[in-house]
Amino acid sequence: MDGPPSYETVGRLSRYRRLLTRRVETGSEGVYSHELAAVAGVSAAQVRRDMMAVGANGSPTRGYNVEKLVECLSVELDDPEGSRAALVGVGNLGRAMLSFFQGRRPKLSIVAAFDREPYKVGRVVCGCRCYSMDEMSQVVIDKKITVGIIAVPSSAAQAVASELEDAGVRGILNFAPVALRISPETFSEDIDMTMALERVAYFAGRNS
Amino acid sequence: MDGPPSYETVGRLSRYRRLLTRRVETGSEGVYSHELAAVAGVSAAQVRRDMMAVGANGSPTRGYNVEKLVECLSVELDDPEGSRAALVGVGNLGRAMLSFFQGRRPKLSIVAAFDREPYKVGRVVCGCRCYSMDEMSQVVIDKKITVGIIAVPSSAAQAVASELEDAGVRGILNFAPVALRISPETFSEDIDMTMALERVAYFAGRNS
């Protein structure tokens, strides 16, 4: 395993960090790969491999030092200058994202929200100011926003994605069930909840 | 490719169906693998392979008949008796799920919602009745619910999962960022939005 961590690896690193952060609070010192594996729902070999990827090392007798590990994971995951995200679409889903993220991570925060509805503009939702769609490009530029969250109806998603990209956004989390046409330099991840629910329904009971 | 369709395949099948349903409305007759591939964001070879999995076949001159294809996909994806889902946790995310699903699919519907808050109980949200948590097991049994959506805080997720399982649920869509301990007969899919956003931030601009 050389080269940068893969898509899957980064997801697990994020998960490990959250789990370990809880563990720091309970005051535990060390953690073995099989312990972290159990709470994360992966194999112990996978954990050790991922630890290699971030250059963390442990001791055969004490396992990995929890605090050091959180530090290692943060060095890998966080941009030292921090990342700022914009939310586009302040519907139920958008508000869910805002409340999930409410000051969770010091190095990653949602610093602006945008909505088409005039009555939402100017309001502060979950600690985040809501701007009009017209202000989007300017705010994204001014606040040096590099991450966009698309939580608008499918019909509007492509236009929003293009505008975000033009304003400098280089990573998009897209909840609209459409394939975005974006430049290969921009990373995008799609979360399609309808698809996920259909899949769960499909497999429900089928693996019995 | 034999055996049942994989996790990834089922996801794509669901996506294909949605895309094709739109296409039926516009009245197109046939679709080539490369066309469907383009809108779905996958390769043409992948589409043809997936078509094999559902036993659909096309013509070298006209491609796949769109209506037939939707039918084939539905035969594979839908339970003939329909599937009923329960939503647990009527917060922002829960309401987002309800509004996404509002009578979208005839064979898959959210037929009950549950929440701890007394003021939500008895109300109808997005066409779905909200019950108290105490009624959960009974309603799940009575309505023959087989799919559960967990949109409650992490601290409550495991208890909800266990109770759903005991009441007969065999598929769980879990939005809480915890690894659920459930029986191997129950299928579960996790959607971890915080992890997804951290991952997007990580890769933003890094693949340039």
Next chain:
DNA sequence: TAGATTGTTAATCGATTAACAATC
């Protein structure tokens, strides 16, 4: 017919797991 596409197998690719010497 000529040409593009389908259906299917073999090759490739990447991620996960197994195995085990080195270590504490």
Next chain:
DNA sequence: TAGATTGTTAATCGATTAACAATC
């Protein structure tokens, strides 16, 4: 020391892609 765990390589596994004969 004896025993469990780490760090790392090789083996496995599964999914995607390439290739191409068959087809319309």
